[in-house]
Amino acid sequence: MRLKDKIVLVTGGGSGLGREMGLLFASEGATVGVNDVRPESAQNVATEITRAGGVARPFVADVSNSAAVKKMFAEFLAAFGTIDVLVNNAGIGRTRETGGEVELLGTIDLTDDDWHKMIATHLDATFYCTREALKVMIPKGAGHIINQGSIAGTAGLPFVSNYCAAKAGIIGFTKSVALEVAKFGVVVNAIAPGFIDTPMTAPMTAEAREWVISNTPIGRFGEPRDIAAAALYLASDDAKFMIGQVISPNGGWTTA
Numbered sequence: 001m002r003l004k005d006k007i008v009l010v011t012g013g014g015s016g017l018g019r020e021m022g023l024l025f026a027s028e029g030a031t032v033g034v035n036d037v038r039p040e041s042a043q044n045v046a047t048e049i050t051r052a053g054g055v056a057r058p059f060v061a062d063v064s065n066s067a068a069v070k071k072m073f074a075e076f077l078a079a080f081g082t083i084d085v086l087v088n089n090a091g092i093g094r095t096r097e098t099g100g101e102v103e104l105l106g107t108i109d110l111t112d113d114d115w116h117k118m119i120a121t122h123l124d125a126t127f128y129c130t131r132e133a134l135k136v137m138i139p140k141g142a143g144h145i146i147n148q149g150s151i152a153g154t155a156g157l158p159f160v161s162n163y164c165a166a167k168a169g170i171i172g173f174t175k176s177v178a179l180e181v182a183k184f185g186v187v188v189n190a191i192a193p194g195f196i197d198t199p200m201t202a203p204m205t206a207e208a209r210e211w212v213i214s215n216t217p218i219g220r221f222g223e224p225r226d227i228a229a230a231a232l233y234l235a236s237d238d239a240k241f242m243i244g245q246v247i248s249p250n251g252g253w254t255t256a
């Protein structure tokens with residue numbers, strides 16, 4: 001068991017990559033706090049983990065809201081007493097429901113709200129949760145923080161400049177915090193997945209999926225397990241010499 005008795009919080013844990021991480025971490029002995037803004041999603045994954053023999057509890061909060069994050073951490077710490085691993089994973093692929101096919105939004109078409117909502121959901125949330133986790137991890141002299149980046153933040157993608165900016169921001173934030181807190185025993189890294197089959201990518205058009213597959217040397221989308229496995233490594237003691245790194249399971253989309 002690689003995370004025996006570790007206390008973990010996964011934001012956006014009610015779906016896709018967060019769900020997979022919660023299930024894998026619990027199977028490795030962790031107690032898992034499943035955060036999500038959608039109460040039924042958080043509850044369903046917590047139930048799924050419990051039914052599989054693990055220990056989990058839902059924590060409903062919008063992590064883009066500073067006050068909501070403070071409240072969630074107070075509840076989390078009251079329930080579990082500490083935090084060993086934080087995964088900043090919550091995210092959105094688009095800021096508007098177009099009711100079907102995904103609409104390509106050029107930068108000149110982005111509203112202020114499209115911009116701010118994307119930055120808030122990814123970058124503000126990562127900051128808010130990291131700040132609360134560090135209040136526990138620094139005095140304790142131990143902890144692992146894993147931030148969900150993307151190839152959108154490393155290589156860039158067209159027609160999602162707000163998403164790319166948010167993900168690139170997360171990577172810069174990861175490196176800075178990692179350098180700042182390494183001496184306190186807190187290990188901070190990021191993952192930059194390529195395209196993975198999750199509810200986030202499910203609404204992509206057949207044409208967009210074909211574009212992804214033809215640009216991915218391995219010739220397919222990744223599976224949530226590919227990302228959860230990288231997260232498990234970064235959450236474990238095996239990663240204690242990894243400081244401010246970006247691991248990118250992406251099927252060859254980029255080798256940079």
Ligand SMILES: NC(=O)c1ccc[n+]([C@@H]2O[C@H](COP(=O)([O-])OP(=O)(O)OC[C@H]3O[C@@H](n4cnc5c(N)ncnc54)[C@H](O)[C@@H]3O)[C@@H](O)[C@H]2O)c1
Pocket residue numbers: 011012013014015016017018035036037038041061062063064089090091092093121125148149150151192193194195196197198199200201
């Ligand atoms: N799927 C991919 O191809 C891919 C690739 C690279 C990076 N990512 C990133 O991985 C993360 C997870 O993506 P996924 O594919 O599992 O998506 P998903 O839509 O399946 O899951 C995201 C979860 O985050 C939750 N969430 C959204 N906003 C929230 C908020 N403000 N507060 C709390 N919870 C919130 C959603 O309710 C949802 O349950 C995201 O940060 C995403 O940008 C995904």
